Amino acid sequence: MKAGRLFFGYDFYIVFPVSFLIFWSILNIYSATIHEYKNLYLKQALYGTIGLGILLIFPRINYRKIVNLSPFLYIIGILSLVAVIFAGTTILGAKRWISLGLFTIQPSEFMKFVLILITAYILGSGKEKVDGKKALTAGLIAGIPFFLTMKQPDLGTAITLLIPVVVMLFVGGLNKKIIYGTVLTGILSSPFIWDHLKDYQKKRIIAFINPEADPFKSAYHILQSKIAVGSGQITGKGFLQGTQSKLFFLPEQHTDFIFATIGEEWGFIFSSFILILYLIIGLRIFYWGIKVKDPEGKYICFGAGSLILTQAFINIAMTIGLAPVVGITLPFLSYGGSSMVTFSLIIGIVLSIIRIHKLEKLHFS
Amino acid sequence: MNTDRIKKIIYLFIIVFIILEARIFYLQVIKGNYYRKISEKNHIRIMITNPPRGKIYDRNGILLAYDEPLFQIYTYPYLIKKRFESIKKDLERILQIDIPEKVEKKIKNGYANKVIIQKKLTQIQVKKFIDNWQFFEGIFLEVQPRRVYTEYARYMPHLLGYVGFPSEKELKENPDLTADTLIGKSGVEKIFDKYLRGDYGAKAVMVDAKGRIVKTLWEKQPKRGSDIYLTVDARVQKIIYDAFKESGQKSGAVIIVDPKTYDIISLLSFPIYDIQKFSDGLSKKEWKNLLKNKYKPLFNKALHGIYPPGSIFKITVALAALQEGVIAPYQKIYSGPQFQIGKWVYRNWDPKGCGKIDVIQALEMSCDTYFYQVGLDLGSEKISFYAKLFGLGEKLNPEIEQKKGRIPDPQWKIAKIGEPWYLGDTVNYSIGQGFLAITPFDSTKILVPVLNGGYVLKPKLLKAYFDMEKRRFVKVETQQIRKIYIKRFFYNVIKKGLYQVVYGERGTAKLLSLAPVKNGGKTGTAQVFRHKKRKEKIEKWYLQNHAWFVDFVPYKKPRYVISVFVEHGIGGSKTAVPITKSILEKMYSEGILNESR
Numbered sequence: 001m002k003a004g005r006l007f008f009g010y011d012f013y014i015v016f017p018v019s020f021l022i023f024w025s026i027l028n029i030y031s032a033t034i035h036e037y038k039n040l041y042l043k044q045a046l047y048g049t050i051g052l053g054i055l056l057i058f059p060r061i062n063y064r065k066i067v068n069l070s071p072f073l074y075i076i077g078i079l080s081l082v083a084v085i086f087a088g089t090t091i092l093g094a095k096r097w098i099s100l101g102l103f104t105i106q107p108s109e110f111m112k113f114v115l116i117l118i119t120a121y122i123l124g125s126g127k128e129k130v131d132g133k134k135a136l137t138a139g140l141i142a143g144i145p146f147f148l149t150m151k152q153p154d155l156g157t158a159i160t161l162l163i164p165v166v167v168m169l170f171v172g173g174l175n176k177k178i179i180y181g182t183v184l185t186g187i188l189s190s191p192f193i194w195d196h197l198k199d200y201q202k203k204r205i206i207a208f209i210n211p212e213a214d215p216f217k218s219a220y221h222i223l224q225s226k227i228a229v230g231s232g233q234i235t236g237k238g239f240l241q242g243t244q245s246k247l248f249f250l251p252e253q254h255t256d257f258i259f260a261t262i263g264e265e266w267g268f269i270f271s272s273f274i275l276i277l278y279l280i281i282g283l284r285i286f287y288w289g290i291k292v293k294d295p296e297g298k299y300i301c302f303g304a305g306s307l308i309l310t311q312a313f314i315n316i317a318m319t320i321g322l323a324p325v326v327g328i329t330l331p332f333l334s335y336g337g338s339s340m341v342t343f344s345l346i347i348g349i350v351l352s353i354i355r356i357h358k359l360e361k362l363h364f365s
Numbered sequence: 366m367n368t369d370r371i372k373k374i375i376y377l378f379i380i381v382f383i384i385l386e387a388r389i390f391y392l393q394v395i396k397g398n399y400y401r402k403i404s405e406k407n408h409i410r411i412m413i414t415n416p417p418r419g420k421i422y423d424r425n426g427i428l429l430a431y432d433e434p435l436f437q438i439y440t441y442p443y444l445i446k447k448r449f450e451s452i453k454k455d456l457e458r459i460l461q462i463d464i465p466e467k468v469e470k471k472i473k474n475g476y477a478n479k480v481i482i483q484k485k486l487t488q489i490q491v492k493k494f495i496d497n498w499q500f501f502e503g504i505f506l507e508v509q510p511r512r513v514y515t516e517y518a519r520y521m522p523h524l525l526g527y528v529g530f531p532s533e534k535e536l537k538e539n540p541d542l543t544a545d546t547l548i549g550k551s552g553v554e555k556i557f558d559k560y561l562r563g564d565y566g567a568k569a570v571m572v573d574a575k576g577r578i579v580k581t582l583w584e585k586q587p588k589r590g591s592d593i594y595l596t597v598d599a600r601v602q603k604i605i606y607d608a609f610k611e612s613g614q615k616s617g618a619v620i621i622v623d624p625k626t627y628d629i630i631s632l633l634s635f636p637i638y639d640i641q642k643f644s645d646g647l648s649k650k651e652w653k654n655l656l657k658n659k660y661k662p663l664f665n666k667a668l669h670g671i672y673p674p675g676s677i678f679k680i681t682v683a684l685a686a687l688q689e690g691v692i693a694p695y696q697k698i699y700s701g702p703q704f705q706i707g708k709w710v711y712r713n714w715d716p717k718g719c720g721k722i723d724v725i726q727a728l729e730m731s732c733d734t735y736f737y738q739v740g741l742d743l744g745s746e747k748i749s750f751y752a753k754l755f756g757l758g759e760k761l762n763p764e765i766e767q768k769k770g771r772i773p774d775p776q777w778k779i780a781k782i783g784e785p786w787y788l789g790d791t792v793n794y795s796i797g798q799g800f801l802a803i804t805p806f807d808s809t810k811i812l813v814p815v816l817n818g819g820y821v822l823k824p825k826l827l828k829a830y831f832d833m834e835k836r837r838f839v840k841v842e843t844q845q846i847r848k849i850y851i852k853r854f855f856y857n858v859i860k861k862g863l864y865q866v867v868y869g870e871r872g873t874a875k876l877l878s879l880a881p882v883k884n885g886g887k888t889g890t891a892q893v894f895r896h897k898k899r900k901e902k903i904e905k906w907y908l909q910n911h912a913w914f915v916d917f918v919p920y921k922k923p924r925y926v927i928s929v930f931v932e933h934g935i936g937g938s939k940t941a942v943p944i945t946k947s948i949l950e951k952m953y954s955e956g957i958l959n960e961s962r
Contacts, residue, residue, distance in 0.1 A: 167374055173367040230392040230400025264404075268393035272386060279382050286375055290368065302371065309378045313385060320388050 009059060009355030013284045017277040018055065018347055021332035022048040022340075024274075025258070029335050031240050032261040040335060047337040051344035058348025059355045066349060067124075067296050070117035074141070077114045080107035081148040108149045108157045109338035112164070113345045115142060116303035119165050123172050124296035130172035138165060155197065156314070156326030163310045164303035171302050221257075226321045229263030229271070236267030255334045256327055259319040274333075275316065281347075282309035288354050297353040304346045403571070412568045413543050417510050419561040419590035421518075421525065421553060423599035424628070424828050429518040430525060430554075432510040432547075436486040438462075438494065439479050442472045444503030449473070455500040456482070460490050484509070512547060512554075514640045517599040520606040522640035523665040524597065524632050526552020529644075541565075552665075553595065553826065556764045560830045563590035594828040594838070596628035600955060608947035609635050614940055615906070616660040616932040618667035618805040619948070624813045624917065624926050626843045627822035629765075632806070634666045659907075666932065669768045671802040675891030676731045676937070677913045678752075678797025680811050680859060682740055683724050685751035687855040691742045694858045697721045700735040704792070711737055711792050714890070728862030729869040731888060733796050740795020745786060748794055749774045754849055755821065756810040757803055761846055762824040770803035798892060805930040808915050815856050816923045819849040863887055864920060874914065874942045881953040882960050883920035886927075886945065888937030889913030909933035914941035918949060919960055925952075 026048055030041035084107055119138050123130055142165040149158040170179065194202070228242065242264035263271045282305045289301030308331050315330040317323035329339040392400065417432035445452050449472060456462045462483050464472075471480045482504065486494070494506055512528045528547045536542055543565050549555035566587025571580040605619040614635070621630040638655055647655070655663050664670065686692045702718035704711045711733070713719065719732040727735035740748060749772050753759065758772035771777075775786035778800065793799030806824075814821055823844040832839045863885035867877045873888040891911040912934030917923040927945055934940035952958035 171367055171370050171374065173370070226392060227400050227403050229389070230396050231404035232393055233397035233401055234394055263389070263393065268389060268397070271389050271393065275382065275385060275389070279378070282378060283375065286371065290371060302374075306374065306378075309381075313378070313381050316385055317388075320385070320392055322385070322388055 009358045010351060011284065011288070011354050014281055014347060014351065015055060017281050018332060018344075019052065021274075021277060022051055024262075025333045025335075027239070028258060028261050028265070028333070031242065031265060032258065033335075034240075043337075044335050044340075047340040050337070051332070051340045054341065054344040054348045055351065058345065059351035061352055062356060063297065063300070063349050063352035064294075064356075066352075067117055067121050067300070070114060070121045073114045074118045077107060077111045078144060078148070081111065081145060083107070084152065085148070106336075106338040108145070108152065108154060108161070109342045110345075111145045111149070112157075112161055112307060113342050113349075115145060115161055116164050116168075116300055116307065116346065117349070119168050119303060120296045120299035123168060124294075124299050130169060130174045132175070132178065134172075135169055135174050135178060138169060150196070153197070154327060156328035159326070160307065160311050160314070160328055164307040167306040168299050168303045172299065221325060222318075222321050225257055225260045225319050228260040229320055232264040232267040232271070234268045236263075236265045236270060239265055241265060255336060256315065256325075256329060257319055258330055258334050259316050262333070263319070278309060278312040278331075282306075282312075285350050288350065288357070292353055292357040293360075294353070294357070297357065300353060301350060304350050307346065308343065410570055412570060413545065414508075414566040414568070414587050415510060415543065415546050416563045416566065416587040416589040418512065418528070418547060418563065419831070420592045421561070422592065422594045423517065423597050423602075424594060424630075425598065425600075426594070427517055427599040428515050429521075429595070429599065430512060430514050433513045434508045435484065435511045436491045436506060437481055437484045437509050438486065438501075438504050438506055439481045440472065440504045442474075442478070442480055445472065452501070452504070455497075459493055459497050459500060460486075462490070509545065510547060512644050514644065517603065518640060520599075520602045520637065521597065521631070521633070522552075522637050522643065523634040523667065524552055524602075525640060526550060526554040526556075527640065527644045528554050553593075557593055557827060557830070560591040560593050564588040588833060591831040591833055593830045596623075596626075596630065596825055596828045597632070598630045598957070601952065601957060602631040602633065604951040604955070604957075605631055605633050605948055606635070606637070608944050608951060609633065611947065612931075612940065612944045614931050614934055614944070616666070617912075617934060618670070618928075618930045618932075619944070620667055620806055620809055620928045621948075622809045622813065622824070622926050622928075624816035624923055627813060627824045628828070628843075629824055629826050630925060632667050634664070634668075636660050636662045638662045660932075666930070667805045668766055669804070670932075671768060671770055671804055672911050672930070672932070673799070673801055673891040673893075674797040674803050674808060674811075675889035675911065675913055676733075676797055677808055677811060677887045677889035677915050678801065679728060679731065679736050679795075680815065680863070680887055680915075681752055681755060681757070682736055682743065682748055682795050682797075683728060683862065684815070684851060684855060684859055685747055686739045686743055687724065687858065688751075688851045689743060689747060692724055692739055694725075694855070695723050697723050698727075698735055698738060700727070700732050700738070702734070704734045704737040706788050706792070709789055711789075724858060725862040725865055726869075726871075728859070728887065729865035729873075730871045731866075731873050736795045737792045740791055741788065743795070745791045745794055746774060748791075752801075754847075755814055756846070757807050761810070761821065762826075765824055765826055766804070766806060768804055770807045771801065773800035797889060805928060808913065808928040808930065809926050812915055812917055812926045812928075814849050815859055816917055816926065818853065818856070819851055821846045821849060860885060860920075863917070873938050874945075876938070876942050877916070877946050877949070880918075880946050880949040882918050882949060882958055884916055884918035884949065885920050886914055886916035888942060889915075890936045890938075893933065906933050909935050912937045912939065912941040914945050916945050916949075918958065921960075925958070 026041055026045045029044045033040040118141055122138050122141065123134055142162060146158050146162055149161060231237070242261055259271070259274075262274060285301050285305035285308070289298050289305060292298055292301065311328055312331055314323055314326065315328055315334075318325050329336060331343045332340065417434070420428060421430040422428055453464055456464060464482060468480060468482055491506065494501060514525065518525055527550050529550045530544060531539070531542045531546060531548050535548065536544060541564065542548065546562070546565055548562060549558035554561065564587060567585045569582040570578045571582065601621055605621065609617065609619060617635050619631070619633045619635070621632075622628060623630055636658075642651065687694065692698070699721045700713070700719040702713050702716050713732065713734045715730065719727070719730055719735060722730070722732060722735060726732070752772050758770040760766040760769055773794065778784060778786050778790070790799055794801055823846055825841065825843055827841045829838045829840045831837070866872045866874050866887055867885055874886055877884060877886065889912070891913065893908065893910055910933070912931040914929045914937050916927040916929070918925050918927065927948060929941040929944050929948075931940045931944070949958065
């Protein structure tokens with residue numbers, strides 16, 4: 001009975017897949033990096049433990065308190081994004097990190113979490129229907145971190161910042177005309193955005209559309225990654241047996257290209273399993289989004305679900321040559337503390353919503 | 366909230382899921398066998414080829430630097446790890462190559478990173494390697510160019526600079542570089558790197574387990590670097606080196622330029638270092654010795670050192686005074702053995718004094734007391750104005766000059782020293798002493814406009830380069846920076862004065878009248894330490910005065926400006942003039958210099 005109370009409100013359809021992904025992440029990062037770095041998997045184990053800790057503690061906090069804090073969190077987030085511009089550490093040609101002495105953090109990752117909260121805070125308050133005013137506020141609120149992240153330059157994160165907000169607005173019942181208008185503006189302004197992209201971003205996009213154009217670096221990664229995944233066949237080469245992803249120039253094999261290692265060593269059956277896990281997590285969060293009554297909770301669920309699904313799918317798509325290489329992590333699987341903590345926070349707050357919903361239901365019945 | 370729309374979103378994600386699932390199925394199940402084969406039997410490898418750097422020639426086509434292909438063997442540890450011991454034996458047996466412990470460690474601990482086993486293979490080793498390839502599976506042969514400097518280049522290490530592999534920072538900043546690209550690190554090699562370097566080639570190839578190329582996937586052709594012709598005359602460079610060396614002086618610089626084009630004919634910083642050894646890499650001990658040497662062989666004194674010019678600066682002061690109307694060409698001024706402002710006494714270097722003299726005579730005897738008076742009449746600001754007009758203290762060609770001379774003025778003194786400008790400062794300034802300091806290269810700027818009719822030109826080191834696209838040599842034209850409007854007559858007055866320095870009765874460089882070609886010039890002796898005791902001065906090298914001489918030759922139609930700077934050389938007449946004479950004689954006897962042309 002004690003255990004039952006401790007885990008009251010936990011949705012194991014979400015908790016089990018997430019825990020499995022974290023465990024799986026440590027195992028595969030070990031395989032992907034042990035020949036080069038001795039202790040990256042240990043670091044990831046630490047991040048994973050922190051992530052699981054968040055999953056354990058967070059649901060016991062009332063999410064509404066955190067939502068009410070969101071304007072404050074948002075300001076901190078923006079300030080740290082600005083700090084990146086001035087004092088950031090450059091890794092692989094992009095300034096995304098702030099060095100805090102012992103470790104570096106990537107504020108744009110945390111911004112994903114904060115942005116979902118504050119959008120829910122804006123859309124969920126007052127009248128239920130999303131009107132032009134609300135939409136405009138949300139657009140502005142999302143626009144600032146979007147451009148700051150674009151500047152870093154980090155196209156992938158900028159897009160993943162925006163998509164949950166778009167989904168939340170869409171589900172919130174935003175007028176069709178506004179949606180079409182925005183999409184049209186987006187299309188019309190794309191040449192302008194193109195001009196502001198960095199050369200390497202352009203190269204990657206061109207390489208994706210036409211691999212022959214820049215065969216040397218970008219398209220080479222895509223090809224190598226395809227070979228790695230493909231060569232895993234149905235059952236994979238076995239743990240630690242992958243050669244392709246270790247040997248040949250997949251520079252981010254333990255971060256953005258972790259799926260290549262999984263595909264190569266574990267094969268089709270397991271790769272599909274991983275994909276299905278993401279689908280289960282995402283759909284389950286959507287399910288609760290429909291079920292809970294509180295509008296803020298609903299919005300958070302839709303934002304969180306769409307973020308996890310979008311990011312996972314785009315990452316896998318670029319690994320298997322279906323999307324340009326944009327530099328985003330695979331939630332819970334990729335190496336990195338910022339990503340791990342961010343997604344744990346997102347799942348944590350969803351769990352809190354579910355728990356509160358169940359508690360309230362219990363009281364009413 | 367719109368439940369209908371949520372459903373739409375969910376359907377969208379499910380559709381994407383199905384597409385991804387189908388793609389994975391396609392890659393892993395349908396094409397899995399194909400990719401497995403690629404990953405097992407074939408490896409894709411990027412091969413980078415670095416083309417030879419362009420050659421460097423002197424102005425007459427004497428070769429100075431070129432690339433020589435060197436062969437080296439390398440491996441990827443994972444390919445030979447398992448049979449390392451047998452490969453080690455074969456390398457020893459067939460190629461007589463002993464793998465050093467360091468490399469062995471790298472192979473044993475490494476995985477996919479390239480490890481170079483042996484550099485600089487002999488031709489016999491290369492042949493044996495190719496003939497016995499079956500023993501060396503997993504080991505590869507590649508060409509790595511080495512920069513070679515010819516005999517003539519040995520005399521101009523500072524000028525040519527050296528090459529090396531890019532640093533981490535340079536690699537990050539320039540995407541056109543690879544870790545194996547040789548780039549210019551200093552001197553000509555660096556200044557004209559854009560011509561010399563060319564562009565690396567890259568090839569993505571599929572190789573089988575034995576390292577044979579099965580298929581070329583993509584290819585980018587390497588572009589070899591362009592050859593360049595410098596304005597430098599290698600023969601003259603050797604001459605000035607020999608002249609300086611034979612003089613027994615320890616440290617200094619010699620620069621020769623063409624006043625019509627500002628072509629840099631030669632540029633020497635003495636002592637020199639071994640350019641080839643430097644380029645190939647020095648041992649720690651050799652490095653230490655070079656750094657410890659008190660004559661600073663690594664320091665390019667001609668371009669990077671700044672020193673007080675002393676009396677050669679009187680040329681500039683005289684021109685300024687003429688143009689400003691402070692003196693008239695034949696106006697005589699009494700210049701005694703000393704000059705006094707209040708209680709301060711300023712002496713002439715020659716205690717006899719000069720008597721009543723005009724500007725030509727003043728230059729001839731380098732009369733200090735004459736220039737004290739003229740300088741005071743001009744004022745420090747006017748002196749600075751003319752010095753700057755001639756390009757002193759300015760980088761006329763920033764690619765070549767990296768250090769600016771110091772042209773002082775009252776604002777500068779307040780800012781840097783915190784004291785106001787005294788009249789005494791102007792007095793010192795007018796004979797090229799005090800706060801004024803210039804690079805030896807700057808000293809040519811004093812004469813160049815005087816000789817070419819007032820044109821301040823951009824110093825030039827590149828005569829021509831080979832344009833790879835047009836497939837022909839492109840000549841580099843001299844660029845004019847500005848024109849100085851001073852009466853031609855005044856230039857001729859100055860030239861006459863400089864002639865008298867050599868041929869006049871009281872000239873300070875009379876030794877040069879024995880030179881085979883008519884010439885003119887100006888001596889300079891610059892005090893380094895004022896307050897040291899005379900006795901101590903004689904004993905210690907670093908307390909001696911600097912010696913200067915700027916010369917132009919032939920007198921009628923000057924083709925060369927020769928500037929000699931001897932660091933702590935005691936006196937212009939004593940050390941710089943004999944070196945100049947030696948240079949003129951050698952140039953004459955080699956037929957480079959004669960009167961008629």
